[in-house]
Amino acid sequence: MALGKDYATQECSIARALEVVGERWTLLVIRDALYGVRRYNDFLAHLGVPRAVLAARLQTLTAEGILEKRRYQQSPPRDEYVLTDRGIALWPTLRALGLWGREHFTETQLRTFRHADCGTELGPYGECPACGTVVPVPDVEMVPGPGLDPDPADPVSRALLKPRRLLRPIETDPV
Amino acid sequence: MALGKDYATQECSIARALEVVGERWTLLVIRDALYGVRRYNDFLAHLGVPRAVLAARLQTLTAEGILEKRRYQQSPPRDEYVLTDRGIALWPTLRALGLWGREHFTETQLRTFRHADCGTELGPYGECPACGTVVPVPDVEMVPGPGLDPDPADPVSRALLKPRRLLRPIETDPV
DNA sequence: ACATCTTGGTTCAGTGAACGAACCTAGGGT
């Protein structure tokens, strides 16, 4: 959104937050990172975002301390982008936004989120109604719902069809 | 953001939500509406958004059922934009986003939110720690913090310097 | 030795959206 100058006049932490994550595609990149996407090509395949935009977003998110770029193999040198604590802290926001979208604009249930330890579906604030605690993000299990396309084109969507914990790196089938 | 086509391929309620509220300025308009802003000129003064963009956003938000346009005087005919339940339901999202922004990017405390009935500061999910319940949006009281400019230029910011409940229409001093 | 593949980008022309200043309109007030 190229927010900088304009939103800067707003004395508001919401505006500050939107300067950082309010640009087009940014929140979807973070969502994918929560789902376990880490590599440039996987983001690309799953989001359908233009390459230049993806590169720009990954760079600013890294600069803002939301993603961390780290080498996952030496030869050939390859880097992946992993959420930092600051990035993981956006989970409640994305949870709230997704819940609102589901309740007001989605017909079918696409995904549900459970407490991996006990299998209970999360409450609206990411808490486990059974355990009475806020579930740490790595203990959240994402379960595909009936509304999802059972045979999507891209390998990332296919990998996301299995129940899986948040943040755990996806394994795209080598075929 | 002109999201339509692109985000539509995403099977995700977060993406659906962002199609509706992900465009530039949109979430700030909704934030202002929660703060009690209702009139075109007040949004304009407080946000500093181009007039054409504001008009477009108000129209799509009305079309999406997030704002409702209603006549507040007959002569001359004047309309105001009021949040619907669907719009009010975005409060947890904005609360989460603002909290994240404050914790990670703001130095001083700009505003706090309290349960108007008992004065207790809200917990991270908009609940009242004292009462143990989720506070309904009209019962949330917004209190200005030390980081705010004590003498802002626009009348809307000035009206927001007093403690006030969410959704209660602002009264800009007639002067 | 050479070509090809994979990963992770950069470049660039075309398009669409945001910006901001100017203008418009209906109705009042004086």
Next chain:
DNA sequence: ACCCTAGGTTCGTTCACTGAACCAAGATGT
């Protein structure tokens, strides 16, 4: 008759997003 207010619309400029093409380093196949 003139100006004011609220709520817009118009329009030229600028800026960001888009999509296709290109690039490069290292590995792999033949």
